[in-house]
Amino acid sequence: MTTKPSNTTPIQERVEWTIERLIASCPDPAQLSPEERRGIIARYAAVLEGNFIYWMTAAYLSVASDEAHAIVQDNLREEVRDNHPGMLRRFAMAARALPTDVDALAVWPALESVRRFVAGLSGVKIVLMMTFFEGFISRFMPYLAELAASQGSAEREYTDVHGVVDIEHTQGLFRASEAEMTLMNDECPPAEELFEGLELLQTLIQSILRLGVPGVSVSGAGLTRGDQTWRVPNMPGPRDAVDEVP
Numbered sequence: 001m002t003t004k005p006s007n008t009t010p011i012q013e014r015v016e017w018t019i020e021r022l023i024a025s026c027p028d029p030a031q032l033s034p035e036e037r038r039g040i041i042a043r044y045a046a047v048l049e050g051n052f053i054y055w056m057t058a059a060y061l062s063v064a065s066d067e068a069h070a071i072v073q074d075n076l077r078e079e080v081r082d083n084h085p086g087m088l089r090r091f092a093m094a095a096r097a098l099p100t101d102v103d104a105l106a107v108w109p110a111l112e113s114v115r116r117f118v119a120g121l122s123g124v125k126i127v128l129m130m131t132f133f134e135g136f137i138s139r140f141m142p143y144l145a146e147l148a149a150s151q152g153s154a155e156r157e158y159t160d161v162h163g164v165v166d167i168e169h170t171q172g173l174f175r176a177s178e179a180e181m182t183l184m185n186d187e188c189p190p191a192e193e194l195f196e197g198l199e200l201l202q203t204l205i206q207s208i209l210r211l212g213v214p215g216v217s218v219s220g221a222g223l224t225r226g227d228q229t230w231r232v233p234n235m236p237g238p239r240d241a242v243d244e245v246p
Ligand SMILES: [Fe+2]
Pocket: 079, 084, 162
């Protein structure tokens, strides 16, 4: 049996509950080695810098209501006008945490799953995923700033800006998802399908935090993690530099 949401309150509760759980599961920075702290910042940058605006653009292309279009467009304009990817790159550089190929491989399988989901261009599901993303980012900023400070960095522009603006963005995106659901009415996916993107993004964030995510190994067959293998066409055999992803 499927159920349809009557309004966004249960959805908002689900989004906030997922964010709370993720934040609560962040490892204590004081217990992490410098390399572990660097890795979290680097994987965060590897995911956010090149994908956030692209996924928000997918939301813009996918929504149908005027209100959702306006809200997502405002968000995109701010991202581009204020050069948020550049802000994040400066933050990562100052913490000496630019992503390496090992960092990129550690998040790659979960990142690819989100990209395939986004390619489906389902407006309401992508807006809900981005609502969750914005909400998580704003709550994650004090932790990210603490990691960078522990690495000796005093660069704070990225974390200061996103701790404030993303709270407003999250509320705006909740309104956008409500507008989409109202417009879709009976065409709206059932509640349990609405969270498809949120769940995939949650897995990706867990791989940034390395919570319960085993390492990825590289072989001639592709990338392997546990009993799962991702085949990569035309990939050469193992290379020493990326043979073991921690
Ligand atoms: Fe941003």
